[in-house]
Amino acid sequence: MVTADERLNEILTVLRRGAKRVTAAKRVVATVLLEADRHLTAEELSILALRRQPDISSSTIYRILEEFESLGIVVHAHLGQGAAVFHLAGSEHAHLTCDECGATLEVAAHHFDALGRELYSSYGFTLNRHHVAISGTCDSCREITQKTLPNS
């Protein structure tokens, strides 16, 4: 079992190895990410960070997230239309997002294995399953649409 403190220290170690400074704001951002353990928009992260330390500006949040991402500490993803979401690296998964209602669904990555191989061999393209959500229509919205437009 890895404690929260140990995970925080791992992050701070990565920062030091990257020749970055360990600041109060970075500790707060790292702590919030560890505690939340889910997707957070920059704004949600900002709100949670402010509870722990007033006067953290959102520009600082964005700068810290950018730095964390360049060091491989976090990744971000674009789900539906709204703001990007961030979370700790290491649990990348694919997302489906419904164009109608905006709901998002995390799905097992293996569904994309065959597609990834095909795109690589046909186009030299390396699929990133995590970064951008796959768009479509979710189960409930499809049912609604079918009821509303029974002719098609």
Add this chain to the structure above:
Amino acid sequence: MVTADERLNEILTVLRRGAKRVTAAKRVVATVLLEADRHLTAEELSILALRRQPDISSSTIYRILEEFESLGIVVHAHLGQGAAVFHLAGSEHAHLTCDECGATLEVAAHHFDALGRELYSSYGFTLNRHHVAISGTCDSCREITQKTLPNS
């Protein structure tokens, strides 16, 4: 062979059937879309439209595109990071976009058939291959990355 005028008239007919008014601005937008025959951002469309008729505001462009989309005349897609792109409906295809350089690649839709079936049967999710580009790394950027970071 369908002439440009005939295609324009088809669009105007769809407008009338939708109980919408046929205005000068809509004619211009339709003409630009027909002539361009490629992806255009709202801003590119705006610039091309202004050549044909001064004083078309970009809000009008957005409103017309929204109307055209609701009538099935155009579709829009989100490629990399930037603005959405619009084009006439009927030639939907999948897009790959490179997270590094922003290049986009149109690919045959059949690559996504198997994935579409799997997502539908596993999650009831209806894949929309066209709306959002699939993200990843293109051939050239991958090669550059490998040269830059030969250790991994």
Add this chain to the structure above:
DNA sequence: TTAGATGCAAAGACTTTGCGCACTT
């Protein structure tokens, strides 16, 4: 005639940037 369409300007959502001071190293 009259409901819908347009132009203009302003607002809105999300993110980035410039600048001078504070804090880490």
Add this chain to the structure above:
DNA sequence: AAGTGCGCAAAGTCTTTGCATCTAA
């Protein structure tokens, strides 16, 4: 002491909206 990082405010990008005017039907 040196220089990175921070807060604040402003700017930037893309898109939507309010409102008065105009116009297609």
